Amino acid sequence: MREEKVKTILIAAGVVLMLSFCLAPFFFMIVTSLSKNPEFLSPAADYQFTLQNYSSVIFKESLHFIDYLRNSIIVSGVAAVAGVLTASIAAFAIARFELPGKMLVLFFALAVSMFPQISIVGYLFKFMTWMGWINSYFALIFPYVAWVLPLSLWILTSYFSQIPKELDRAAYVDGCSRLKVLTRVIMPVAMPAILSTVLLAFIFAFNEFMFALILTSDHHARTVPVGIALFQGLHGEIPWGDIMAASAVTTLPVVILTIIFQRRIIAGLTRGAVKG
Amino acid sequence: MRLELVNLSKKFRSMRGEVEAVKNISLTVEEKEFFVLLGPSGCGKSTLLNLVAGLERPTSGEIRFDSDLVAATGRKIFRSPKERNVAMVFQNYALYPHLKVYDNIAFPLKIEKWDKSEIENAVKKAADILGIAGLLNDKPSELSGGQRQRVAIARAIVREPNIFLLDEPLSNLDAQLRMSMRTELKNLQRRLEITTLYVTHDQTEAMTLGDRVAILKEGEIEQIGTPLELYDKPRNIFVARFLGSSPINIFDAEITAEEDKIFIRIAGNRIELPHNRMEEVRGFKADKVIFGIRPEDVEPQSDAEGSPVAGEIQDIELLGRETLLHISVDDNTVRALSESSKWEIGQAVGIKFVMEKAHFFESE
Amino acid sequence: MNRIFSKDILRSYFFLLPFAVFIIAFILIPVVGAVINSLYKDVTFREREFLLFDNYISLFKDSGFWQSLRFSMLFILVSVPFELILGLIFALLLNQIRRFRGLIWAAVLIPWAIPSAISARTWELIYNYNYGLANYLLSGIGITGEPINWLGTNVGAFISVVIADAWKTAPFITIILLAGLQGIPENLHRQSRVDGANFLQGFQKITLPLLKPVIVVALLFRTIDALRVFDVIYVLTGGGPGGATTSLSIFGYNYYINGDFGYGSTISVVLFAVAFGLSILYVKLSRFEAGLR
Numbered sequence: 036m037r038e039e040k041v042k043t044i045l046i047a048a049g050v051v052l053m054l055s056f057c058l059a060p061f062f063f064m065i066v067t068s069l070s071k072n073p074e075f076l077s078p079a080a081d082y083q084f085t086l087q088n089y090s091s092v093i094f095k096e097s098l099h100f101i102d103y104l105r106n107s108i109i110v111s112g113v114a115a116v117a118g119v120l121t122a123s124i125a126a127f128a129i130a131r132f133e134l135p136g137k138m139l140v141l142f143f144a145l146a147v148s149m150f151p152q153i154s155i156v157g158y159l160f161k162f163m164t165w166m167g168w169i170n171s172y173f174a175l176i177f178p179y180v181a182w183v184l185p186l187s188l189w190i191l192t193s194y195f196s197q198i199p200k201e202l203d204r205a206a207y208v209d210g211c212s213r214l215k216v217l218t219r220v221i222m223p224v225a226m227p228a229i230l231s232t233v234l235l236a237f238i239f240a241f242n243e244f245m246f247a248l249i250l251t252s253d254h255h256a257r258t259v260p261v262g263i264a265l266f267q268g269l270h271g272e273i274p275w276g277d278i279m280a281a282s283a284v285t286t287l288p289v290v291i292l293t294i295i296f297q298r299r300i301i302a303g304l305t306r307g308a309v310k311g
Numbered sequence: 312m313r314l315e316l317v318n319l320s321k322k323f324r325s326m327r328g329e330v331e332a333v334k335n336i337s338l339t340v341e342e343k344e345f346f347v348l349l350g351p352s353g354c355g356k357s358t359l360l361n362l363v364a365g366l367e368r369p370t371s372g373e374i375r376f377d378s379d380l381v382a383a384t385g386r387k388i389f390r391s392p393k394e395r396n397v398a399m400v401f402q403n404y405a406l407y408p409h410l411k412v413y414d415n416i417a418f419p420l421k422i423e424k425w426d427k428s429e430i431e432n433a434v435k436k437a438a439d440i441l442g443i444a445g446l447l448n449d450k451p452s453e454l455s456g457g458q459r460q461r462v463a464i465a466r467a468i469v470r471e472p473n474i475f476l477l478d479e480p481l482s483n484l485d486a487q488l489r490m491s492m493r494t495e496l497k498n499l500q501r502r503l504e505i506t507t508l509y510v511t512h513d514q515t516e517a518m519t520l521g522d523r524v525a526i527l528k529e530g531e532i533e534q535i536g537t538p539l540e541l542y543d544k545p546r547n548i549f550v551a552r553f554l555g556s557s558p559i560n561i562f563d564a565e566i567t568a569e570e571d572k573i574f575i576r577i578a579g580n581r582i583e584l585p586h587n588r589m590e591e592v593r594g595f596k597a598d599k600v601i602f603g604i605r606p607e608d609v610e611p612q613s614d615a616e617g618s619p620v621a622g623e624i625q626d627i628e629l630l631g632r633e634t635l636l637h638i639s640v641d642d643n644t645v646r647a648l649s650e651s652s653k654w655e656i657g658q659a660v661g662i663k664f665v666m667e668k669a670h671f672f673e674s675e
Numbered sequence: 676m677n678r679i680f681s682k683d684i685l686r687s688y689f690f691l692l693p694f695a696v697f698i699i700a701f702i703l704i705p706v707v708g709a710v711i712n713s714l715y716k717d718v719t720f721r722e723r724e725f726l727l728f729d730n731y732i733s734l735f736k737d738s739g740f741w742q743s744l745r746f747s748m749l750f751i752l753v754s755v756p757f758e759l760i761l762g763l764i765f766a767l768l769l770n771q772i773r774r775f776r777g778l779i780w781a782a783v784l785i786p787w788a789i790p791s792a793i794s795a796r797t798w799e800l801i802y803n804y805n806y807g808l809a810n811y812l813l814s815g816i817g818i819t820g821e822p823i824n825w826l827g828t829n830v831g832a833f834i835s836v837v838i839a840d841a842w843k844t845a846p847f848i849t850i851i852l853l854a855g856l857q858g859i860p861e862n863l864h865r866q867s868r869v870d871g872a873n874f875l876q877g878f879q880k881i882t883l884p885l886l887k888p889v890i891v892v893a894l895l896f897r898t899i900d901a902l903r904v905f906d907v908i909y910v911l912t913g914g915g916p917g918g919a920t921t922s923l924s925i926f927g928y929n930y931y932i933n934g935d936f937g938y939g940s941t942i943s944v945v946l947f948a949v950a951f952g953l954s955i956l957y958v959k960l961s962r963f964e965a966g967l968r
Contacts, residue, residue: 128690158708
């Protein structure tokens, strides 16, 4: 009985420590973003609550934060939807057809997802320059689609394989072509899985940094992570208040999505990453 | 629609090599006939059904709907399921979980791009026939097993298919429901007059439903006939064993001829063969034969002394109206059905075989 | 194989076509392009010149390359085990939790979901010498009298990067290990308790061996990820001070950004070769096909 009690206390303490580690930076971000003076932790300063930082990142056009946010949402959104659609078609073929070498496709996709971005981005920069797409949405959307494909393919193949094959057979007998089996039966049945894959792909694309850093040059296409990483004050001083407010505005929706879809994200990640 | 299979074969390639699921099968299902494919699991009956549906391509052979070739490997003809206009019902119902009952039934018509009002009429009609008009707005997950199967059948009949294919449709239902659905299916098929191919491993289903039954084993047809023909005149031990609710008694036996009589020795007992069976037995090449007799053709007698074969009751199974006795005769066990229930375990009994109904098979 | 059948297969491959087009056009061709570029002197506004392996020869004589390779190796050796242990502890804790399970799991996921460039910015502030949270907490507890110069010293910058990266990636490892933990049948634990094993023995004899395949996969996955680390370092230290935290990706990026595509490509090809070798190993070890059956 004593041992049980000790164990419970240890676990509780561990959980508290774990949560502090995971959430501390996030809280520090929020707290700083609401402070008039970002140096409030130094002995000379004190903490004064303000919403000034938020109004400045949202309304001050010279900061372009809203532009970055819009760019990020458009680019990641389009890439996630296009990527998951493309992956669905491929996943359907892999899950259902007699395709020699289909396991090879899966393994290859896995290997591709581990390529270092730096080995791709140099040529991409040249290609996008040649196409005249540098600093446009195109420069990011196409590579992002390719970037989210392997993960999406893995997750969707795994989900599609779980749908009973009788459904396909019924649909073929009911007069469907293969494409119709996919669009009228498999995709609607797997809709929750597809949506959670879109969410994962979106987070993936939204978090991407190096492509955006190199393939965009200003607020016309620059995404939020790059925007925030390069945030500079007018006079050389780092505008911590603005940065933290911008970070908070960006991460809050992500955090809320994570809390709501926590189960689906975890299921998707484990499907995509490991079947050890 | 008349269905004809000619020299149909299907091989599957797998990691372990080639498996021939269907071996050179030819059979004809007549117009409006209820035809049952019966066999143990893995005998190729479902593959055969998939071949007829167009879900699998034959490795060789032809399939004809009336005079139309829908598959012929020699002439490279292969029609898709859609072009064949067949309907299929599956063991696990295969209802589209994301669609309401109405949309499930309407699905094949929507794919065929029927008019909305036509679809509505057809769905209503099919739903009325199956008695599920009240469920049209439910999702499949809200239905019981029996209701789901009705929806699946409604979806199958809604567009008046050429051929109706059923793949173990009653196997997932509980015993009582299975019985009532069986009757209903039979009536439905009579009423709609659709040629029907029905796959099952359940001999009772096959006997009660089929106009004719084909018994399959390892991809080959063992025998085709009406249920009574198969029951009364099984061509081999496999067929004899497969049919019958209490399994048939099978013994090694030896034929001896004495003057103009023929005797058969079973487990040390000698039984005279009636005249009308003598011709059949004389045709056998060897003296050793296999003797089969159904439990209902074994008559237990309470006085052991006067019967040709004597034994002792080992076990009694009450089946309701009848009683199944397990009687030990030397080292063998004979199963006998009796209408009386006055038996006791350990009782010495005599056994009389109704030799007119006995089956003789050549031993391998 | 008869002809109808093979035509069928061909048609089936069409379903893979859009997928293949994207992967080939935006990942494979760029990689091949980098290999080709690495054979050239290719600097913006200068004439392109074929060098064959000169870039590679220069690379192996380049002390900057060896420094960043050393950093990358050191980073892998320190951060991967650190993240793995952290992830294992988190996973074991999460596996015990019954109440507020959903919320706590989500909380652990949050670092993974926030873009690393953004969280790195917060870490930058946390590490601030004068008013950062790190020095505030450490002096508050009284561990250090003097504030630590986190980002300005070699060791400080290294530790800063490792911690910020671990914060970001531990959740991912946690999720993977947690899936492995939940695959261990509960009655195994019960059996070991009946057999008189205490918690630590049970962990050693049952949990760890059964988790081993998952740990190996997580380890390799993280190794490849750590090899290509970029975002966190770019934001936190920019590779400094004095190149002390220049990873191979940062090293290559510095050449790209200065317009030297030939040499930048050479660096990225070497990095690619190492990562690809590791990922082949990863694919082989993880027995992925089992999950699809």
